[in-house]
């Protein structure tokens with residue numbers, strides 16, 4: 182008999198659809214009847230062309246966008262009906278632009294204090310003791326291996342993009358949320374920094390067994406870190422491979438599938454899952 186924690190997937194999307202009407206444009210179905218079950222602790226990479234619906238999917242999981250149809254549940258709780266201070270304890274999100282993840286003119290320590298305050302429930306302005314802030318920051322920054330735990334007084338805006346994104350991931354791990362959403366979080370970094378931040382990210386989320394959805398346009402990053410890889414196209418998941426099926430798939434394979442997809446049919450893409458080595 183499975184343990185009770187096995188009965189409820191960490192993340193469950195059921196028939197989620199999101200449509201937009203942009204001014205002067207027709208109705209766009211950004212996410213189209215999407216269903217997905219993710220087991221606890223899985224690292225999922227999501228790739229797909231521009232406009233495939235990746236960010237919209239993450240925004241629905243974060244509870245920032247309400248699905249027109251369908252439900253999103255995290256550890257059995259419907260995130261769309263939770264107040265934001267409860268949601269933040271379940272789902273964390275790191276965005277592409279460092280400025281969106283922290284306050285540039287505050288120090289690292291002050292940013293951690295703010296992030297901790299946001300997780301304190303209904304009374305976010307209640308003071309967290311400086312000792313607790315420093316301990317939490319040091320515990321999360323040390324594993325990054327960037328020496329940032331010794332620079333808590335540095336103004337965030339004076340740090341490199343890579344350092345800021347690594348700090349953003351560390352802050353997003355505060356309180357060990359169930360789900361971490363990484364929305365192209367290394368896209369603005371040079372290749373070396375991107376690889377370092379990705380490695381640090383994977384270390385942090387795996388140590389804490391946080392279920393992770395990472396959106397990326399970099400096929401190599403997608404394959405390097407994933408337990409499971411999803412490809413989205415026109416609001417749907419068209420490729421879903423995991424475990425041993427991922428072995429042997431190269432970035433080139435994905436790029437070829439991608440190209441076929443843009444000019445071809447959805448059934449083309451599904452061949453990837455079928456033809457990938459077992």
Ligand SMILES: Nc1ncnc2c1ncn2[C@@H]1O[C@H](COP(=O)(O)OP(=O)(O)OP(=O)(O)O)[C@@H](O)[C@H]1O
Pocket residue numbers: 201202203209210211212229230231232233234235236237238
């Ligand atoms: N607020 C909005 N208003 C109108 N249309 C929107 C809005 N947000 C997203 N869309 C549209 O929904 C579709 C999916 O967008 P989304 O940002 O989810 O795609 P994406 O896969 O994340 O793309 P990218 O890789 O370019 O970030 C696109 O056609 C986009 O123009």
